Amino acid sequence: MPRLAASHPPFFNDTAVEVPVLDKFAGFTETAEVGWGSPNVGWRVAPALNIIVNGIRRLATIDTGSTGALMDKSFLPSFNPEEAEEGHVFYSSSKILEEGHWVPDVEIEYFGPKGVRIMSRTPVLAVERAVRCPQYNQTLHGHRCPRNATLGVVKRAVQQPYFGIGFGRDRDTSSQATPDRNPMINIVSINNVTIDRTKYHPGYIITDRSIIVGLTSNNTQGFVTMDLEKGPNWEKDKRAWAGPKVSVALNNETYVMGFQGSLLVDTGVTQMYLKAGRQFQPGDEVKFAIPDEKSPIATYTITNGNRRNVMSPYKVLNSTSLTPYVNTGRNFLTKFDVFFNPVEGQYGLRFKGSGQENFVKFYPAV
Known part of the structure; x- marks a missing residue:
């Protein structure tokens, strides 16, 4: 059944309000709002966030249609491919297969125009090759597109990091799209302070102007919710829900x-x-x-x-x-x-x- 939260705009450092006992977000007060790093003109372009990785500022596209942060391997020069897990991210809409290795425990900082900063810690796919692979089949091909099935190399990953924050994508050609690789549900600090697990409820909100991390009774007001079904990897990770x-x-x-x-x-x-x-x-x-x-x-x-x-x-x-x-x-x-x-x-x-x-x-x- 749909469930209703109250109606109230979100703010950073929400103060507690009186909520029903059954409110899942009662007692959670740690949250942060990070403005988009590029103008959002009627959603004609994909949103992006300003990030810092390895001390260098970049702009990362934010995609709710995939799961997993990726960037060109040159942005992560310290990793050793022989010690990292081989992997991929496949985009079913464009048929682009990003091939590379997962670099573990990469800390990414996100910052907005008002000085708010948040940090995630997840594996990041260091992309070695991005190709168009219309016939890609993970069961048959593993993490690499066969040479005779490749329709050309693309340069998207080199131009700009691409961060997938979606869910319910961990099946078929995207079995590595698991919750541990989703940056926005793996936040570790806000404004350089480690989050308090008793006060920070994982999750995010997407608005015209920003992304908000940390769900509270205040910032979820006005939403009606639906329950999600368990995804194929739910027994391995209790955050692995299927899509709505x-x-x-x-x-x-x-x-x-x-x-x-x-x-x-x-x-x-x-x-x-x-x-x-x-x-x-x-x-x-x-x-x-x-x-x-x-x-x-x-x-x-x-x-x-x-x-x-x-x-x-x-x-x-x-x-x-x-x-x-x-x-x-x-x-x-x-x-x-x-x-x-x-x-x-x-x-x-x-x-x-x-x-x-x-x-x-x-x-x-x-």
């Missing part, structure tokens, strides 16, 4: 019973990836109910090829797969803030529209 759910209906059709699939709100892309049982043609209308039509947190509608609302993606790429799947693209964030609670397994939405929009509805009532 969504129901899909095309045109004037009703939501099909059981036609519920995985939802991914992806800051890494402008387009939508849709699997809804048949081709989604230009002019078609598609409705989404999150997580389902019986007890939705939110519903919204888009029309393919018609930017009649700001939540419509740049374009829709779809297939006739009978396994429903929706990657919304980042335009979803024009109307919703999102949060992820890795401890109890919750995903939350907070509406930030005017309430006059006819293409989106938010359901804050229990």
Whole structure:
């Protein structure tokens, strides 16, 4: 069932408020808000954070559609490939395979325009080669694209570090996308002070202006949450939750019973990836109910090829797969803030529209 938190903007060093006994965030007060390091103009570009690694300042793209921090191996000159775990990150949308080795326990500092600093400690993939590999299969190929399947080398990792902070990606071609590699749920200090585990609740909130780490009763107000299912690696790591759910209906059709699939709100892309049982043609209308039509947190509608609302993606790429799947693209964030609670397994939405929009509805009532 959806659950409602109160409505209040987030601040750094939240003070405790009176909350129900069952409030999962009662007593947690340590939090920090770090502003995006690049202008966020209507979510037309992916967000980025200013980082410091090995004493050098850089800008890192923040992607909720993948898990794992990566950067070119030249940014991590002290590691020995022979002593590090071989690894990869595969991006299913672009078919780019980043090949390298996981450097353990890398400390990354993130800083915002107001002087707030946070630090994460996770393995980082030192990228040795990035290639387009459309036929990549981890079971068959391991961590490297076969030479005869490579469609060319790409230079993205050299240009800018790429930090995946998503969840529910640890399956199929991304089995290394595990919670221990997610920078934003592995924060170790705020403003150079080690976090107090009794006062710091892991998790993050994404807004137009910033990312907020450390969930509190104050900064989660206004969100309605849904419970997540256990992911394939949950027994190994109790933070390994599956992605949230969504129901899909095309045109004037009703939501099909059981036609519920995985939802991914992806800051890494402008387009939508849709699997809804048949081709989604230009002019078609598609409705989404999150997580389902019986007890939705939110519903919204888009029309393919018609930017009649700001939540419509740049374009829709779809297939006739009978396994429903929706990657919304980042335009979803024009109307919703999102949060992820890795401890109890919750995903939350907070509406930030005017309430006059006819293409989106938010359901804050229990």
